[in-house]
Amino acid sequence: MNQPIIRVENVGLRFDSFVALDDVSLSVNAGQCIVICGPSGSGKSTLLRCINGLERFQKGDVWVDGVSVRGCQDLPKLRRGVGMVFQHFELYPHMTVLENITLAPIKAKGLSRKQAEDLAFHYLDRVGIVDQAQKHPGRLSGGQQQRAAIARALALEPKAMLFDEPTSALDPEMIAEVLYVMRDLARGGMTMLVVTHEMGFAREVADEVVFMDRGRIVEHAPVDEFFSTPRAERTREFLNKILLKL
Amino acid sequence: MDWQVIIANFPLLMSGLVKSLQLTVVSALFSFPLGCLIAIGRLSHRRWLSGASTAFVNVLRSNPLILILFWFYFLVPLITGRNVNDLTSIIVAFIVFFAAYFAEIVRSGIQSVGVRQIQAGLSSGLTYAQTMRHIVLPQAIRAMLPALITQCIVVFQGTTVVYVIGYSELLHTAASIAERTVRPVELYVTVAAIYFIVCYSASRIARHFEKGAA
Ligand SMILES: Nc1ncnc2c1ncn2[C@@H]1O[C@H](COP(=O)(O)OP(=O)(O)OP(=O)(O)O)[C@@H](O)[C@H]1O
Ligand SMILES: [Mg+2]
Numbered sequence: 001m002n003q004p005i006i007r008v009e010n011v012g013l014r015f016d017s018f019v020a021l022d023d024v025s026l027s028v029n030a031g032q033c034i035v036i037c038g039p040s041g042s043g044k045s046t047l048l049r050c051i052n053g054l055e056r057f058q059k060g061d062v063w064v065d066g067v068s069v070r071g072c073q074d075l076p077k078l079r080r081g082v083g084m085v086f087q088h089f090e091l092y093p094h095m096t097v098l099e100n101i102t103l104a105p106i107k108a109k110g111l112s113r114k115q116a117e118d119l120a121f122h123y124l125d126r127v128g129i130v131d132q133a134q135k136h137p138g139r140l141s142g143g144q145q146q147r148a149a150i151a152r153a154l155a156l157e158p159k160a161m162l163f164d165e166p167t168s169a170l171d172p173e174m175i176a177e178v179l180y181v182m183r184d185l186a187r188g189g190m191t192m193l194v195v196t197h198e199m200g201f202a203r204e205v206a207d208e209v210v211f212m213d214r215g216r217i218v219e220h221a222p223v224d225e226f227f228s229t230p231r232a233e234r235t236r237e238f239l240n241k242i243l244l245k246l
Numbered sequence: 247m248d249w250q251v252i253i254a255n256f257p258l259l260m261s262g263l264v265k266s267l268q269l270t271v272v273s274a275l276f277s278f279p280l281g282c283l284i285a286i287g288r289l290s291h292r293r294w295l296s297g298a299s300t301a302f303v304n305v306l307r308s309n310p311l312i313l314i315l316f317w318f319y320f321l322v323p324l325i326t327g328r329n330v331n332d333l334t335s336i337i338v339a340f341i342v343f344f345a346a347y348f349a350e351i352v353r354s355g356i357q358s359v360g361v362r363q364i365q366a367g368l369s370s371g372l373t374y375a376q377t378m379r380h381i382v383l384p385q386a387i388r389a390m391l392p393a394l395i396t397q398c399i400v401v402f403q404g405t406t407v408v409y410v411i412g413y414s415e416l417l418h419t420a421a422s423i424a425e426r427t428v429r430p431v432e433l434y435v436t437v438a439a440i441y442f443i444v445c446y447s448a449s450r451i452a453r454h455f456e457k458g459a460a
Pocket of ligand 2: 044164
C-alpha cells in the first residue's frame, strides 16, 4: 500500500478564459514534505483548493488517499482528511480558540464534546499554546493565531496538511515560532504540501520543491538539486529575486 | 385643547400600541428567518434557486406594502374560496413583505463575512449548511444588528397600513377615539408622540450597536 496520499493528475482549471492551472501533475507520498513556490498569481492557492475540492477544475483529477475528488460523493469526509492552514489564519472570531478547534470534530466527525476537547488540548499543547484555549482569536498574537489554526487542522487527525503561505502575513519575529511547529510536524512524519517563500524552511525540511509560474509547474526537483542546479531560467530568476530579498 | 380626553382613553390607546407592537414582533420574528433562507438562496450557485429568490425580493420590494396586504386580504380568499381570518392575512402579508427587506440586509451581512471564512469551514469538513449556521450567520448577524433594528422600526411604522382594513392597532384606535370625541388634534399629537418615543428609542439602541461594532 504505497500509493501517494495526494495525487494530482493533469489538472487544468480555467476562470472563464483565464487559465489558472495548466496540466498540473504532482504526487505527495506518505510522510513527504513538498514545498511549492512561485510568483503571485501563478496558481499555488488555486492548486491547494483543488486538492480538497473547494475549486472545480475542468481537466484531470485529484486523488486523496485513493479517493477521486471529481467523483467524490462525500466531499466533507474527504476534506476532513486534509487539514488546511491559510495565510490569514481564518480563525472564527466569534468563538474561543477551544471552540474553533472543537467545532468540526463535533459537528463534522460526530465526536462528543469531551473527546473533542481532549483532542484540542492535546494539539494546543503540541503547538505550545494550551494557556490560550479560552481566549478569542483577536486577543492572540499573529504567531499564536496561526499556531491555533494549525492545531485546529490537526484536531481532525488528517492524512495530509496543506499550508498556503502560513507565515507571509506574520511579523518577522513571529515567523520562527510557526516554522518551528511546522518543522516539528514534518519530522513527526506528517504528509505536507506547503506553499511558502521561506527558502530556509524548504532547504531544511522539504524533500522536494516545486516552482510554479502562470499556472504551470516549471520545475519540480529534490530539494538539493532544486537549489544547486535549477534548470529553468524562470526558476533561477525567481530564486535570485527572493533570496536577495531575504 | 382638552387633554382630559387622552387621560380618559389612555388604556384604550395603550391596548392599540400593544397590538401594533405585537404585530411588529410577530412579523419580525418570522420574516427574519425567512429572509435568512432567501438570502442564502440568492447567494446559491444553483441558478433556479438564486433566480427564484432574487425574483421574490425584487417583486416585493417594488410594490407598496398596502398592495401586498390587499392581495392577501381580498384576493387570496377570493382565489382559494375560503374565508381567511383578518389577523392571519395581515400577519402573512407582513411576513412575506418584510422578508424581502430582511433578506437584503442578511445578504449584505453574509457577504461582509467573506468567502475565506466559508472556505475555512468547508475545508474542515463542515457542510455548507453547517458553515452557514455556525460560522457565517453568527458573524453576519453581529455586523447587521443596527440595520436589523432599523428595519424593525420600519415594520413598526408599517403596521399603520392595517388601518385601512379596520384592525384596531394604535392609529386606528386613535382615529376612532378622535371621531367619537371630536378631539382630533389632541389625539393625533399624542399618537405622534407615542410613535416618536418608540422609534427614537429603538434607533438609539441601533446606534449603540453601530458604535459597538466599530
Ligand atoms: N474565483 C476566481 N475567479 C477568477 N480568477 C481567479 C479566481 N481565483 C483566482 N483567480 C486568478 O487565478 C490566478 C491564480 O490565483 P492564485 O490565488 O492561485 O495564485 P497564487 O499563486 O496563490 O498567488 P499569491 O501568491 O498572490 O497568493 C490569479 O491570476 C487570480 O487572479
Ligand atoms: Mg495564494
